[in-house]
Amino acid sequence: MVKIPSQVIKGWLIARLNNTEWISLIEILIDVIRVEARGLSTEEISELAEDHMPHISQLLREQLEAERVSQVPSIFELDEESPPYIKSLISEEIRTLSRNICNIAPDRFEVICQEIVRKIGGVSNQHVGGASDGGIDFIGYDVVPDQGYTYIPQSSKIIILGQAKRYARSHNVNLNEMRQFVGSCKAKINDLKRSGKIGPFTPVMCAFWTTSNFSAEAISYAKQIGVWYMDGISMAKAIRSFEINLDMH
Missing domain, CATH: 3.40.1350.10 (Trna Endonuclease; Chain: A, domain 1)
Incomplete structure (x- = not known):
């Protein structure tokens, strides 16, 4: 299977997160990987998303906690579901x-x-x-x-x-x-x-x-x-x- 660090995929996700309505994290991971890691089959994309989802979810929660402690405004929100849902807090204008x-x-x-x-x-x-x-x-x-x-x-x-x-x-x-x-x-x-x-x-x-x-x-x-x-x-x-x-x- 293709080896891509979770941190890299998380960066892709943050850069492309533009939905201001809740969307399943696994769903947006599949879309992001499809765009960024071209040449992969549908099966490989789904497998990558499934494998990385728990770690990326943890990385996102750690980022939110670090932002809370530092009083830095967050650009996304993550709910407590499993798998979690995520939405952007940044308007299209910004x-x-x-x-x-x-x-x-x-x-x-x-x-x-x-x-x-x-x-x-x-x-x-x-x-x-x-x-x-x-x-x-x-x-x-x-x-x-x-x-x-x-x-x-x-x-x-x-x-x-x-x-x-x-x-x-x-x-x-x-x-x-x-x-x-x-x-x-x-x-x-x-x-x-x-x-x-x-x-x-x-x-x-x-x-x-x-x-x-x-x-x-x-x-x-x-x-x-x-x-x-x-x-x-x-x-x-x-x-x-x-x-x-x-x-x-």
């Missing part, structure tokens, strides 16, 4: 938007990330992307999440150091990329402190935002050290929520 942001120019995506920082309270934002950006594409200074409360010294306000990666939807940001970004943040923080732009105790938030997805290892590492990561769906939600135009200048 899915279309997530596809569209994969097609904009990389420098435009960086500017959109900068605009999101401004929308969440950044008073002064600096776009630093370029060949010599040192791995940091945008910086948001003087961020006050609760904009109704302004009595905070400037040196105590949050700054955001961000990396913006406009990738194809099929790309997974891996652990090495996440670690390189963290290294860039450490170097940038030291530079900002030496130049007097921030104080030794100024709070810093590191943000890795992409149009694609993250590997499980990259997500685990980001959660462990506190990186704010947003994938294509999360970015689309933010863009929609803040009413940001993709064609903005």
Whole structure:
């Protein structure tokens, strides 16, 4: 029988899950495998789906629990039936938007990330992307999440150091990329402190935002050290929520 890791099939499922009504997990697995693993017979497809269904069900439940603990919005829901039923929590509008942001120019995506920082309270934002950006594409200074409360010294306000990666939807940001970004943040923080732009105790938030997805290892590492990561769906939600135009200048 064809050997395909459950994690890979789970990735296929999440990428293609667009039904907002309940559907049997085994049914959608069969459809996904038929599309992604071409050349297999109907019998082989059914066998693969049956064999992987228990493990994929467990992987999905683990993801939901991790999202609950991390307070990250889930993009799907899974019931308690056996086999379980699953449905998407993402509207077609958001899915279309997530596809569209994969097609904009990389420098435009960086500017959109900068605009999101401004929308969440950044008073002064600096776009630093370029060949010599040192791995940091945008910086948001003087961020006050609760904009109704302004009595905070400037040196105590949050700054955001961000990396913006406009990738194809099929790309997974891996652990090495996440670690390189963290290294860039450490170097940038030291530079900002030496130049007097921030104080030794100024709070810093590191943000890795992409149009694609993250590997499980990259997500685990980001959660462990506190990186704010947003994938294509999360970015689309933010863009929609803040009413940001993709064609903005």
